[in-house]
Amino acid sequence: EGAIARRIITKKAERRIIDYAFQYAKNDNKSKVTGVHKANVLKVTDGLFKEILYELAKDYEGEIEVEDFYVDATAMYLITRPESFEVIVTTNLFGDILSDEGAGLVxxxxxxxxxxxxxxxxxxxxxxxxxxxxxxxxxxxxxxxxxxxxxxxxxxxxxxxxxxxxxxxxxxxxxxxxxxxxxxxxxxxxxxxxxxxxxxx
Structure with missing residues (x-):
């Protein structure tokens, strides 16, 4: 007995959401975008997310700082130092969890x-x-x-x-x-x- 779930991440979708995050930061006078993933476990899908994050960050070099954290570390940092975040970009599942955690802070x-x-x-x-x-x-x-x-x-x-x-x-x-x-x-x-x-x- 068991179950298997498939996770689909496409370059097109990742580029759209990550580029939107950088554009949002730029238009809203933010200086930093944080990418959140679990690439140490989800090496293929979240590995692709992280790769595209840094690829697109080159287009905003000198304007927008980029950093990345594992989702579990981010969950802790949202509690211990929420002021350090400006724009967070992540995949749907992690975003759903972190946004509700953020709601608890406000x-x-x-x-x-x-x-x-x-x-x-x-x-x-x-x-x-x-x-x-x-x-x-x-x-x-x-x-x-x-x-x-x-x-x-x-x-x-x-x-x-x-x-x-x-x-x-x-x-x-x-x-x-x-x-x-x-x-x-x-x-x-x-x-x-x-x-x-x-x-x-």
Whole structure:
């Protein structure tokens, strides 16, 4: 008895995601890209990932620093020195795990936006999905959805609108008066949304 899983990594897909990471870093005035892999175990697939990471890094030499870590070490570094990271690029499985770990550092999944960005379009949504376990209770944190809207506005180059919405969210967070239970408050979804709208106005 047993099971075997196949893992497919293509040069085309790796080049796309890694080059996007460098472009994102450059456009957002970041100075470092960290590649995360497990090439010591997954020698062929993650070995290819690491090879392409350093191949593409040459195009940004002098502009963007590049480094790489094993995923297990990265999981520890995210806890012990999260400020050392600027842009992390990795494969889907590791990214899924590390992004949820990162969410734990900033208040949970209710704070995390996400973007699925393709060559011809993009879709933005909260990382937590539909959260059926709390549906209809009025306690879902709307900030992840609104921060996803910020990402969308950035993608659409609506920078002024993005900044206004982001500032309103930060104001409500920093005041700490109107927060949902996941952030230690007792406000409802609607109350938090209303506080952000008021801050926006």
């Amino acid at each position: 208040g949970g999944l209710g704070m995390i936006p996400s973007g699925n960005i393709g060559e011809n379009g993009a879709l933005f949504e909260p990382v937590h999905g539909s959260a059926p376990d709390i549906a209809g209770q009025g306690i879902a944190n709307p900030m992840a959805m609104l921060l996803s809207a910020c990402m969308m506005l950035n993608y659409l180059k609506e920078y002024e609108a993005e900044e206004s919405l982001n500032d309103a969210i930060l104001k409500v967070l920093n005041e700490g008066k109107t927060l949902t239970p996941d952030l230690g408050g007792n406000a409802t979804t609607a109350e938090v949304a209303e506080a952000i709208i008021n801050a926006l106005n």
